[in-house]
Amino acid sequence: METYKYKDLPITPAIIEVLIIELFNGQTLKRDDIVKIILEHHISNGGLRPEAKDFPRSVKKALSNMQKKGDTINKSYGFWEIHKNEAPIQTKENTIKETPIDQIPTHNIYGKGDNAIYFYYLPSYKTLAQVQGKNTWRCKIGRTDRDPLSRILSQSSTALPEIPIVEFIVKTENASILETMIHSILTIRNKHIKDSPGIEWFDTNPEEVLDIIKYARKDII
Incomplete structure (x- = not known):
């Protein structure tokens, strides 16, 4: 196993910049999540805690420095796009418009019918859970009476900071x-995320929800 190059070193703004690129390049996520993931990654791999008392401020400074170099974009309040490469950085609006529906990652489609249940999550939510050693993360379970991918794409273009992963769609x-x-x-299991917009976000994973669907409708899956 490769030795962590910052082992036994306190985390500094310079180290933060390197880790942001290594862990998040190509992603858009909340600054609060960047703070949590960076610190937990550093400490869990043998690094020392920061000497500065206000670590979130150090991350904010690192992101601002990276923005000056063209490595990050402050997409909206609290959300940052990490994009370090030679290609031009696309805006969120352009990225969404140029993403064909058939290229949205969709793992499985079950059942038949004019209506649908969809299950998706943002890549950054799963990344944060993995770093924290968790097997559940913030996922959205909704329904629609029109094309589910069109519905999800419309949400991602107006309310989501990055293109979601559609784990599955159940037609019914x-x-x-x-x-x-x-x-x-899921609510009985205390999985509902109360501080989320709407009632469709839960701390779960694809396997748990598929098990519920199999229990409720054995004929679908």
Whole structure:
């Protein structure tokens, strides 16, 4: 196993800049998540805690320095795009418009019907969970009576900081009933994320939700 190059060293703004590129290049995520992931990654690999008392301020300074060099973009309040390469940096609006629906990562499509349940998450949420040693992360479980990928794409272009991973889509004629059942079971398990916009975000993973669907509708999966 390769030795962590910053082992036994306190984390500094210069180290923060390197780790931001190594861990997040090509992603857009919240600064708060960057703070958590960077510090936990450094310490879990043998690095020392920062000497500065206000570590979030150090991360903010590192991001600002990187922005001056063209390595980051402050997309909106609290959200940063990390993009260090030779290619021109695209804006969020251009990236979304140029992404064909059939290129949105979709792992599985089950069932038949005019309505659908969709399950997606942002890559940065899963990355944060993995660094923290967790097997669940913030996921959205919603329903639609039109094309689910069009629905998800419309959300990503207006309300999401990065293109989501669509883990699966379940087509059915009774999406409302199935969605209510999934939400209810996850809420009973204390998986609902109360500080999220709307009622569709849960701390879960694809396997847990698929198990619920299999229990409720064995004929679909």
